[in-house]
Amino acid sequence: MSTAEKQGLFLQILEKHKGILYKVAHAYCADNEQRKDLIQEIVIQLWKSFNNYKEQFRYSTWIYRIALNVAISDYRKEHRRKEIAHPISNNILELAENDMPDEKAHQVKQLQEFINTLKDLDKALILLYLEEKPYKEIAAIMGISETNVGTKIGRIKIILQEKFSIL
Amino acid sequence: MQNTDILALWKTYDNKLETSLQFNKKTAEAVTQLRVTSFLSSMRPLKLFTIVVGLIWVIFVDTLIINLYSVASPFFIISAGIQVLLTKIAIGIYIYQLVLMHQADISENIVITQYHLAKIKSTTLLIARILFLQLPIWATFSLPLHIFNKENWLLLLVIFIIVLAFSILSIWLFVNINLANKDKKWFRLIFNGREWQPLIRSMELLEEIEAYQM
Numbered sequence: 001m002s003t004a005e006k007q008g009l010f011l012q013i014l015e016k017h018k019g020i021l022y023k024v025a026h027a028y029c030a031d032n033e034q035r036k037d038l039i040q041e042i043v044i045q046l047w048k049s050f051n052n053y054k055e056q057f058r059y060s061t062w063i064y065r066i067a068l069n070v071a072i073s074d075y076r077k078e079h080r081r082k083e084i085a086h087p088i089s090n091n092i093l094e095l096a097e098n099d100m101p102d103e104k105a106h107q108v109k110q111l112q113e114f115i116n117t118l119k120d121l122d123k124a125l126i127l128l129y130l131e132e133k134p135y136k137e138i139a140a141i142m143g144i145s146e147t148n149v150g151t152k153i154g155r156i157k158i159i160l161q162e163k164f165s166i167l
Numbered sequence: 168m169q170n171t172d173i174l175a176l177w178k179t180y181d182n183k184l185e186t187s188l189q190f191n192k193k194t195a196e197a198v199t200q201l202r203v204t205s206f207l208s209s210m211r212p213l214k215l216f217t218i219v220v221g222l223i224w225v226i227f228v229d230t231l232i233i234n235l236y237s238v239a240s241p242f243f244i245i246s247a248g249i250q251v252l253l254t255k256i257a258i259g260i261y262i263y264q265l266v267l268m269h270q271a272d273i274s275e276n277i278v279i280t281q282y283h284l285a286k287i288k289s290t291t292l293l294i295a296r297i298l299f300l301q302l303p304i305w306a307t308f309s310l311p312l313h314i315f316n317k318e319n320w321l322l323l324l325v326i327f328i329i330v331l332a333f334s335i336l337s338i339w340l341f342v343n344i345n346l347a348n349k350d351k352k353w354f355r356l357i358f359n360g361r362e363w364q365p366l367i368r369s370m371e372l373l374e375e376i377e378a379y380q381m
Contacts, residue, residue, distance in 0.1 A: 010199065011192055018188055022188055023184070040198050043195055044198055044201060049274045053274075065273075065274055066274050068277050069273050069274075070273065073280075073284055092191050092194045092195045093188055095187055104176065104179060107168075107176055108177075111176065121281075140276065142277050142379075143279050144278060144379060148379075157170050160173055164173055
């Protein structure tokens with residue numbers, strides 16, 4: 001495959017899974033500007049790892065692994081930003097005007113705020129749970145056993161239930 | 168709101184993103200063309216430089232010890248010997264960090280990758296602990312043998328107190344600088360600067376990883 005073909009395929013995969021990038025960035029970055037940088041960083045790392053993509057995993061699994069690893073790591077730190085000095089100021093992802101009903105939009109916002117308060121690994125797990133990923137895939141992304149995934153998700157369900165029971 | 172409602176809410180949000188999220192292909196394409204070294208690759212030259220400088224220092228001090236063994240004060244020989252031994256251990260840790268960097272793969276699962284990344288940073292703390300162990304030898308290496316007589320008892324008492332205080336402090340710090348004490352005031356005071364923040368965060372993450380594997 002030529003570089004142009006490879007790049008074309010990469011952008012196609014990225015476009016198909018753009019939601020993952022957006023949701024991960026939102027969970028780990030509250031600041032708009034930093035979020036834009038984090039998305040750029042994730043795209044860079046995905047592209048750098050694209051040659052080593054293992055077909056045994058689905059693209060979504062591969063993207064989740066890298067996106068979450070980049071978000072959890074120190075990549076998004078300010079000093080790193082200056083070091084990289086990305087010359088690209090445009091956003092890779094732009095959200096068009098929100099036409100969600102007010103009540104739903106408010107509930108989503110509350111859910112996002114709740115996710116933001118969680119520890120790094122719990123954030124990753126809750127995102128995968130909300131995405132309704134099968135335990136097998138969650139286990140492959142997180143690197144824990146399926147039984148452990150079940151236990152941790154059980155705990156998250158209780159916290160979610162407590163937090164949102166009044167809504 | 169039940170869990171099923173929460174999942175349904177997320178699904179609505181997901182569908183909304185599918186339709187409203189615009190992917191800027193041109194920008195993404197430009198990003199793939201950036202020549203950026205990875206975070207770990209950028210750390211490697213500094214580690215290698217430190218190892219090389221450390222090795223030069225070790226060779227220099229070892230040469231001094233061998234050549235001055237019969238003429239220098241035993242305090243100098245023993246102090247220099249301890250210092251060079253601790254430097255060798257620190258070099259060993261830097262080499263271990265390079266191995267961890269080699270093993271770290273951003274496309275691996277979260278627990279493995281984050282463990283490697285956090286371990287690289289947290290082993291820097293081990294180097295700091297070892298450096299603290301060197302404290303007493305800076306008070307002993309220049310002691311000449313001839314001061315050890317009755318007339319100098321007051322000076323010897325002062326030196327003894329300083330060396331004892333440094334030894335107790337360095338051993339205490341070596342033992343107590345660990346994950347369990349990261350929230351203590353004295354710990355936060357020593358590791359206060361911005362440069363230590365990623366290290367503290369790594370220690371917290373290591374704790375989280377350990378809890379996740381249970």
